[in-house]
Structure formats: C-alpha cells, structure tokens
Amino acid sequence: MAMLKYNPFRPNNIITPGMFVGRLEEINAIERCLFQAKNGNPQHFLVQGERGIGKSSLLYYIKLIADGRIDVPNIGRFRFITASIDLGGCQTQMDIVRKLGRGLKSALSERDVVKNAAAGFWDWLTNWEVLGVRYHKEDGEPDSEEVCEELVGRLSALCRGVAGEIDGLLILIDEADRPSAQAGLGELLKMLTERLNRAECFNVVVGLAGLPTLLGRLRDSHESSPRLFHTLLLEPLELDERKRVVNIGIKLANEKNQVQTTITQDAIDFLAELSEGYPHFVQQFSYSAFEHDKNNEIDEEDVGESAFKEGGALSQLGDKFFNEMYHARISSEDYRRVLDAMAEHGDQWVTRKKIIAESGVAEANVNNALQALKLKQIIIQDEARRGFYRLPTNSFAAWINAIRAARAKSDALLGAGFNG
Ligand SMILES: Nc1ncnc2c1ncn2[C@@H]1O[C@H](COP(=O)(O)OP(=O)(O)O)[C@@H](O)[C@H]1O
Ligand SMILES: [Mg+2]
Incomplete structure (x- = not known):
C-alpha cells in the first residue's frame, strides 16, 4: 500500500481558521x-x-x-x-x-x-x-x-x-x-x-x-x-481566493506530511475554474485530487479524473446537494442536454427558443423535457412570462458545468465511471 498522507481539504466540515479565506x-x-x-x-x-x-x-x-x-x-x-x-x-x-x-x-x-x-x-x-x-x-x-x-x-x-x-x-x-x-x-x-x-x-x-x-x-x-x-x-469566492484555498491546503499538508506534495499551476487554475467559487466545491475537488494523485505532484489530469471517476468529487457533490436532479439528469439524454444548455446561463432566465437552439434537441423533445423537469422541481418556470425557464440555483449550474469540463480532461471516460 502506498504511503498514506494527511489530506488537508475538508469538504464535509466547517473550515478551520487557518484555511479560512476571503x-x-x-x-x-x-x-x-x-x-x-x-x-x-x-x-x-x-x-x-x-x-x-x-x-x-x-x-x-x-x-x-x-x-x-x-x-x-x-x-x-x-x-x-x-x-x-x-x-x-x-x-x-x-x-x-x-x-x-x-x-x-x-x-x-x-x-x-x-x-x-x-x-x-x-x-x-x-x-x-x-x-x-x-x-x-x-x-x-x-x-x-x-x-x-x-x-x-x-x-x-x-x-x-x-x-x-x-x-x-x-x-x-x-x-x-x-x-x-x-x-x-x-x-x-x-x-x-x-x-x-x-x-x-x-x-x-x-x-x-x-x-x-x-x-x-x-x-x-x-x-x-x-x-x-x-x-x-455571501457570494462565490473570487478567483484568487479560490487559488489561495488550494495553496494554503498544500502548505498545511506539507507541514504535516513527510512526503512533500506539489501542484502544477494548471491544476490550481483548473480547480479554481471547476469550483466556480463555491467553497464547498473547492474543498471537494481539491480533496479528491489530493487523494487521487500517485506521484506527489497534482496535475490537471489528477483534478479531471478525480472529479469525474466513480465516487469522485462530482458524484459526491451530486449525492449530497443535487440528489433528485442528479438522477433526473442521468435518466435521459434529452434532459441532460437541456440542463447542460441551461447551465451555461447559471441561474438566469433562458427562453425555450434559446434552449432549443443551444441544446440541439428537437422542439417537441425540449417541450417534454421542460415539462418533466418542471414537475420534478428541477427547473423553475417564470410565472409572469411565457417560455422562460431557469435552474433553481447557481451552484447547480456550476456542478453541471463542472461535469462537462472534467469529462473533457479525464481519461476515466474510457471506463465510463461517472455517468455524466
Ligand atoms: N471562507 C472559506 N474559505 C475556505 N473554505 C471555506 C470557506 N467557507 C467555507 N469553506 C468550506 O466550504 C464548505 C462549506 O462550508 P459551510 O460553512 O458548511 O457552508 P454552508 O453553511 O453555507 O452550507 C466546507 O467544506 C468549508 O470547509
Ligand atoms: Mg451550514
């Protein structure tokens, strides 16, 4: 068994004063x-x-x-x-x-x-x-x-x-x-x-x-x-604050562990981008990348794979935060593409027309998907205006966006671990 290392990131706990940022x-x-x-x-x-x-x-x-x-x-x-x-x-x-x-x-x-x-x-x-x-x-x-x-x-x-x-x-x-x-x-x-x-x-x-x-x-x-x-x-953390969380974590780890861990600038940037500033996400993606790394140098692939793989960061977050939504998303290809298109707009209102254009899904299927997702309370329909829809929270959008970004950089796709 490889040498165990202390992992400084805390996705499931309030922050320690030493790692508190912003x-x-x-x-x-x-x-x-x-x-x-x-x-x-x-x-x-x-x-x-x-x-x-x-x-x-x-x-x-x-x-x-x-x-x-x-x-x-x-x-x-x-x-x-x-x-x-x-x-x-x-x-x-x-x-x-x-x-x-x-x-x-x-x-x-x-x-x-x-x-x-x-x-x-x-x-x-x-x-x-x-x-x-x-x-x-x-x-x-x-x-x-x-x-x-x-x-x-x-x-x-x-x-x-x-x-x-x-x-x-x-x-x-x-x-x-x-x-x-x-x-x-x-x-x-x-x-x-x-x-x-x-x-x-x-x-x-x-x-x-x-x-x-x-x-x-x-x-x-x-x-x-x-x-x-x-x-x-409270708003999402700024880019430099997210990076600071990662850097502080690595520093804390190196103070405790005999084996030193480094992280590439690309990996830090990717963690900051994936999280879209949600501190919980920063902690989870960082925790998973730290665990996944085998050669004591965390790089972009470590981040992508550990996010995407089965039991990785994205499914941890999905289970905890977006349970219903997570299952709906993987239950149908049309739902997935409709949600992906909406996530590009965060939690802002999007017109049905735009969703049809951007998702590449046929109009009748978009209509069905919107109805079903609305009934499941996974998306919200504007009561005042016809044909306007949005995701309930920005963090849900961030999670969906992260699935795509992580998949693009992950070899784990071959094993199709996480059903993104
Ligand atoms: N200012 C911060 N800097 C770094 N990490 C943070 C910060 N605030 C929260 N976190 C981390 O984000 C996660 C969620 O924080 P928490 O305080 O439980 O959020 P909430 O109470 O809003 O759900 C925890 O893992 C925590 O360690
Ligand atoms: Mg709380």
Whole structure:
C-alpha cells in the first residue's frame, strides 16, 4: 500500500481558521455590529447564501473573533460570550426557545468567571429546562411567549451582572431558514429584541444564517422582523481566493506530511475554474485530487479524473446537494442536454427558443423535457412570462458545468465511471 498522507481539504466540515479565506467585507461589517453592541447600541445581522457557500464557517470564524480568540485590527480583542445554536429540526416556537436556552447554558459553562456571576441565571436555566420537558409531556406546550419573557428578564439581569467583565452576549443562530413560518422565529426575535431594549440591555447581538429564503420566512412570521437585521449575502469566492484555498491546503499538508506534495499551476487554475467559487466545491475537488494523485505532484489530469471517476468529487457533490436532479439528469439524454444548455446561463432566465437552439434537441423533445423537469422541481418556470425557464440555483449550474469540463480532461471516460 502506498504511503498514506494527511489530506488537508475538508469538504464535509466547517473550515478551520487557518484555511479560512476571503469574506473580509462581511467580517468587517459584523465586527462593527459587535463594536456597537459593546458600546451599548446593538446591531443584529443576518447572513444569507446558498448551501455550501460558507455560512456556517463564517459564523464559526465570527465566534472566534467575538470570544477574543482572534485579534481584530484597531479594536484588539472582543470579550463576548457566544451561544451558537442551529435550528435544524425545530418545528415550534417552543423548540426554538428551548434550543436557545440550551445554547446559552453551554456557552456560560465554558466561562467559569461568568458562571459565578451568573449563578442565578444558571440555576433558572437548569430548572426551566426540566420544567419545559415536563410541561411538554403532560400538559402540552408551555406558552413560548411567557417563557421568552422570563428568559429575557433573566438575560438582562445576567448582562447587568457581568457588565465590565464581558463586552456582551452574541447569539448565533444557524440554519435559521429551517423552521416553517408557523414556528414564528421572526415574531420571537422581534419580541426578544424589543424586550431587551426595554430592559435597557443593550449589549446582546443576534446573528442569523440561512438560505436565501430566510428573509422571506422571517417576513411571513412577522412583517417588520427583517428590519431588525443588517443583511449580508455571501457570494462565490473570487478567483484568487479560490487559488489561495488550494495553496494554503498544500502548505498545511506539507507541514504535516513527510512526503512533500506539489501542484502544477494548471491544476490550481483548473480547480479554481471547476469550483466556480463555491467553497464547498473547492474543498471537494481539491480533496479528491489530493487523494487521487500517485506521484506527489497534482496535475490537471489528477483534478479531471478525480472529479469525474466513480465516487469522485462530482458524484459526491451530486449525492449530497443535487440528489433528485442528479438522477433526473442521468435518466435521459434529452434532459441532460437541456440542463447542460441551461447551465451555461447559471441561474438566469433562458427562453425555450434559446434552449432549443443551444441544446440541439428537437422542439417537441425540449417541450417534454421542460415539462418533466418542471414537475420534478428541477427547473423553475417564470410565472409572469411565457417560455422562460431557469435552474433553481447557481451552484447547480456550476456542478453541471463542472461535469462537462472534467469529462473533457479525464481519461476515466474510457471506463465510463461517472455517468455524466
Ligand atoms: N471562507 C472559506 N474559505 C475556505 N473554505 C471555506 C470557506 N467557507 C467555507 N469553506 C468550506 O466550504 C464548505 C462549506 O462550508 P459551510 O460553512 O458548511 O457552508 P454552508 O453553511 O453555507 O452550507 C466546507 O467544506 C468549508 O470547509
Ligand atoms: Mg451550514
């Protein structure tokens, strides 16, 4: 067996601070939010972006900044207490409040100094959680508004108790788009922030992250709740940022491994191009190329083959992100060509005429394919204009484009491993 090497790329994990690249504007904006809160004028923020664009990684990086584990130029070190929760699996408002309580509890338990100052809050949280569970079992749900009211009261007492010791409290809520509008996250946040204000507790910051549907969800829950937040939209990484991720990864690998790995400029460029800037893609293509390489020099073929082969990067991404779409694409040659033609336009609207012209598929077959793909919710039809279609996300388009590009540079075609 060949010598095993440490692979630095992490397609399935939030990023380590050492490999975190870009997002400077967003980080600056959030640092300003924290700075304002520290000085008694809290600004809340909301990060939106497609899956795999780096929301959870950004929140983690922000936590390190807020906790004072990363220095901030011109400010020094923040001393916030950060509670990180995610709302996957939360169906009711009470589920959300409960997660919040648990998140606060574990954040406090990380800081002994504060835990002493917060003994009252701590005891209450402990009891409250037990109560919550018992209510849940016997008498149905407790009233989340009541519990929230109590929570805010205790929270502001806590913040006053530890003033001077810390800068404030940061509540990070990931996957905030997951609960339905009925769970009332918008309403809850509106209530929470208003009550904190009334209690003159001005150093609590709430940061949300979720899919681009998040703002709409909040609005459906409470019309004015989106206005609480400074909003940030995460875009794909720039070309030089993508290349930097690859270079940093190779450097980290060479620090750990006895056998040194090099990578050709062509391979770096190809990785950057294939990924179209989706950090998840950069990590996956790089991870697969690193694993595939046999002679400790990653070249273009390594990238192409490892992307294209069975179980390679493209099928990993397909399984994880585009499952339905992936199977539809390979189920029919017409579907594949229609989707390929649409992917050239990212997630922009394309006319049926253009699809017919660019796919080379006969008109009747394009019509059938468009109908079927629409029914499967793999493409979207414009409700306002006749004959306009688009792909649901740009990352889906990037994935389709990458299949073609990788196939062109891959010898694995002979084995027809990945059914692109
Ligand atoms: N700024 C970044 N620099 C380098 N890699 C990143 C960055 N942000 C995210 N990644 C990588 O991209 C992938 C997806 O990131 P994640 O934060 O889980 O995205 P999201 O929460 O938006 O779905 C992970 O493998 C992560 O390591
Ligand atoms: Mg995430």
